[in-house]
Amino acid sequence: MTTLRLTSFLLVMGSLVSCATRSDEVDRQADCERMREHVIDLRVAGFDRVRTSDGKKVDLAGHRDALRDALDSHFVGNCVARMSDTELMCRKNATDITALRSCATH
Secondary structure, eight states: OHHHHHHHHHHHHHHHHHHHHHHHHHHHHHHHHHHHHHHHHHHHTTGGGOBOTTSOBOOHHHHHHHHHHHTOHHHHHHHHHHOOHHHHHHHHHOOSHHHHHHGGGO
């Protein structure tokens, strides 16, 4: 009976660890996606005041979409797999492009 209890305990613990790891991965993925959106916000900041050579407003939504395409799932995957927690937090808290660029040294 002791072996059965130990086996059951180990199975339950293994399941809990697996669930916790999966939850951490989902959280990290979401953090990286939020960071990507923040980077996009910083990159297009001030574009609403910019005019084209013929006086029209810049297509802000188009620029956002282009940046989102450029910072695709590979960017997010790289963030999840390789970016340190310190650099991720630095990027999420950056208030301008200069601060964002300084995060690469973390």
